[in-house]
Amino acid sequence: NAGVTQTPKFRVLKTGQSMTLLCAQDMNHEYMYWYRQDPGMGLRLIHYSVGEGTTAKGEVPDGYNVSRLKKQNFLLGLESAAPSQTSVYFCASSYELDRQNTNTEAFFGQGTRLTVV
Amino acid sequence: AQSVTQLDSQVPVFEEAPVELRCNYSSSVSVYLFWYVQYPNQGLQLLLKYLSGSTLVKGINGFEAEFNKSQTSFHLRKPSVHISDTAEYFCAVSVRTGGFKTIFGAGTRLFVKA
Numbered sequence: 001n002a003g004v005t006q007t008p009k010f011r012v013l014k015t016g017q018s019m020t021l022l023c024a025q026d027m028n029h030e031y032m033y034w035y036r037q038d039p040g041m042g043l044r045l046i047h048y049s050v051g052e053g054t055t056a057k058g059e060v061p062d063g064y065n066v067s068r069l070k071k072q073n074f075l076l077g078l079e080s081a082a083p084s085q086t087s088v089y090f091c092a093s094s095y096e097l098d099r100q101n102t103n104t105e106a107f108f109g110q111g112t113r114l115t116v117v
Numbered sequence: 118a119q120s121v122t123q124l125d126s127q128v129p130v131f132e133e134a135p136v137e138l139r140c141n142y143s144s145s146v147s148v149y150l151f152w153y154v155q156y157p158n159q160g161l162q163l164l165l166k167y168l169s170g171s172t173l174v175k176g177i178n179g180f181e182a183e184f185n186k187s188q189t190s191f192h193l194r195k196p197s198v199h200i201s202d203t204a205e206y207f208c209a210v211s212v213r214t215g216g217f218k219t220i221f222g223a224g225t226r227l228f229v230k231a
Contacts, residue, residue, distance in 0.1 A: 045218060
């Protein structure tokens with residue numbers, strides 16, 4: 001039971017470098033999300049996707065891009081990393097929200113700890 | 118816009134004592150409400166959820182929460198905590214308005230002391 005898998009688990013980047021975080025889910029979920037977690041701020045939504053080929057901005061999208069080319073994968077890209085992007089990044093997935101569907105909760109990956117120096 | 122406020126950033130409590138973690142939300146549309154728990158160095162896992170129906174919701178590990186529409190609250194309670202309940206707890210609100218979002222509160226760190 002893999003659930004939601006994030007790679008890598010840890011990464012250190014220099015300012016200005018680029019990288020891509022990969023999220024994969026094997027639950028056939030329609031919705032996928034990227035959050036960042038910072039002390040005292042909870043989880044803030046970066047981008048999300050309601051289906052293959054579609055993405056949307058969340059609360060803090062600046063400096064990030066995403067792609068959902070396959071239903072099971074959701075990629076988060078940093079084109080030019082900045083120290084302010086040092087954070088723990090969580091990917092999550094869920095079924096479509098519907099009051100007839102009780103399986104509405106999000107399933108989370110284990111997180112990626114990113115440090116930008 | 119929706120928002121979630123967790124009124125306490127840290128809650129220390131002795132083992133076997135009751136605990137309440139407070140959550141208030143604001144939204145102009147109907148919401149789904151969740152509580153998640155995060156143990157150290159792990160992702161979040163669902164404790165319980167409110168979608169509709171009975172306002173008292175029971176979750177895993179003996180936790181329960183009550184949805185109060187008039188007070189826009191969804192407080193989490195446990196009658197007797199254990200050391201193993203030490204973790205960070207997040208209240209979350211999901212809405213469906215021209216798309217979909219889940220918004221999280223800032224979290225409450227529960228410390229259970231022996």
